[in-house]
Amino acid sequence: MRRPLAFPSCVCALRICGGGARAPAGRLGAMENPTLLPGVGPDATLLFVHAHPDDETLVTGATMAAYAAAGARVVLLTCTRGELGEVIPPELGHLEVGRQLRLPQEAGMDDAGTGPVAPPADGTGLARERERELASALAALGVGEHLWLGQGLAAPASGEVVFRDSGMQWGTDGRAVAATTVLAGSLSREPLAGEAALVASAIRALRPDAVVTYSADGGYGHPDHVRTHQLTMAALNLAARDAGDAPGWDVPHVFAIVSDRPERPLEPGVPRISVAGNKAAKAAAMREHRTQVVVDGDRYALSDDVWRDISGVEEFVELAPPPSVCGVL
Numbered sequence: 001m002r003r004p005l006a007f008p009s010c011v012c013a014l015r016i017c018g019g020g021a022r023a024p025a026g027r028l029g030a031m032e033n034p035t036l037l038p039g040v041g042p043d044a045t046l047l048f049v050h051a052h053p054d055d056e057t058l059v060t061g062a063t064m065a066a067y068a069a070a071g072a073r074v075v076l077l078t079c080t081r082g083e084l085g086e087v088i089p090p091e092l093g094h095l096e097v098g099r100q101l102r103l104p105q106e107a108g109m110d111d112a113g114t115g116p117v118a119p120p121a122d123g124t125g126l127a128r129e130r131e132r133e134l135a136s137a138l139a140a141l142g143v144g145e146h147l148w149l150g151q152g153l154a155a156p157a158s159g160e161v162v163f164r165d166s167g168m169q170w171g172t173d174g175r176a177v178a179a180t181t182v183l184a185g186s187l188s189r190e191p192l193a194g195e196a197a198l199v200a201s202a203i204r205a206l207r208p209d210a211v212v213t214y215s216a217d218g219g220y221g222h223p224d225h226v227r228t229h230q231l232t233m234a235a236l237n238l239a240a241r242d243a244g245d246a247p248g249w250d251v252p253h254v255f256a257i258v259s260d261r262p263e264r265p266l267e268p269g270v271p272r273i274s275v276a277g278n279k280a281a282k283a284a285a286m287r288e289h290r291t292q293v294v295v296d297g298d299r300y301a302l303s304d305d306v307w308r309d310i311s312g313v314e315e316f317v318e319l320a321p322p323p324s325v326c327g328v329l
């Protein structure tokens with residue numbers, strides 16, 4: 001994620017609902033006044049679907065940690081490894097695709113400038129680094145189950161596949177648009193139906209009580225965030241149908257993230273749902289995403305070097321199962 005970041009364009013799918021449901025006292029440790037998602041209790045199974053490593057922590061980390069601490073089954077599905085993202089630490093700058101190796105230490109050279117020059121990055125090295133970072137972040141959140149799109153429960157019958165970061169650049173309106181750099185298996189350029197079928201398989205296997213993902217505009221507009229919303233909505237529709245021996249599963253609650261672009265306009269009468277989660281765990285997880293997040297006390301910055309407060313409160317709106325309404329497929 002490059003910076004914090006609309007309201008679902010599929011407003012026809014919005015379901016009006018009440019505020020967060022209070023969890024049983026004493027089950028959420030030191031968190032004060034914990035609240036959870038309405039209708040999704042501490043014994044639930046939740047599936048969070050995100051585009052890149054760090055997104056899960058930045059906009060849903062406190063919620064994931066709160067549910068994990070409460071004893072819920074929390075599963076993260078990440079679509080790509082963020083191969084085309086920016087890298088903050090200079091010593092890891094050589095991992096960034098297309099980066100100008102301006103500094104000797106970024107080029108793998110010693111102070112005298114006589115060391116070897118690093119080869120151009122192809123995203124593989126950054127993918128491996130972000131796999132490690134995400135595993136550490138999930139440990140900090142207390143989340144023990146993770147899936148990559150195309151692998152494990154979300155793998156095609158023909159064998160595992162990898163979906164890659166689509167990249168982005170800033171449009172003239174301040175929102176993200178597609179990048180000119182394209183990797184093979186780019187998430188937003190691969191067929192939506194195939195991606196949705198993989199997530200549907202995972203949903204049938206996990207039978208979650210709730211699925212959480214981005215709103216239709218992808219928050220700040222990253223093509224992978226938009227595609228992640230689309231494939232998740234399509235998957236919810238597919239998953240409701242039987243597939244071979246796997247019975248269909250109609251997910252009871254679907255939530256769109258609002259805290260990924262808190263300044264977005266919401267239509268009057270659409271209630272935001274606030275979850276007061278585990279801020280300390282979220283902050284700890286942020287520190288693990290060192291290639292793209294810098295933490296100092298209760299504040300953090302992304303590659304834009306704008307410092308923001310770390311919040312334990314995350315906001316959502318509840319969606320009605322929308323695919324058949326919105327015609328994603």
Ligand SMILES: [Zn+2]
Nearest residue numbers: 001051052055
């Ligand atoms: Zn992202």
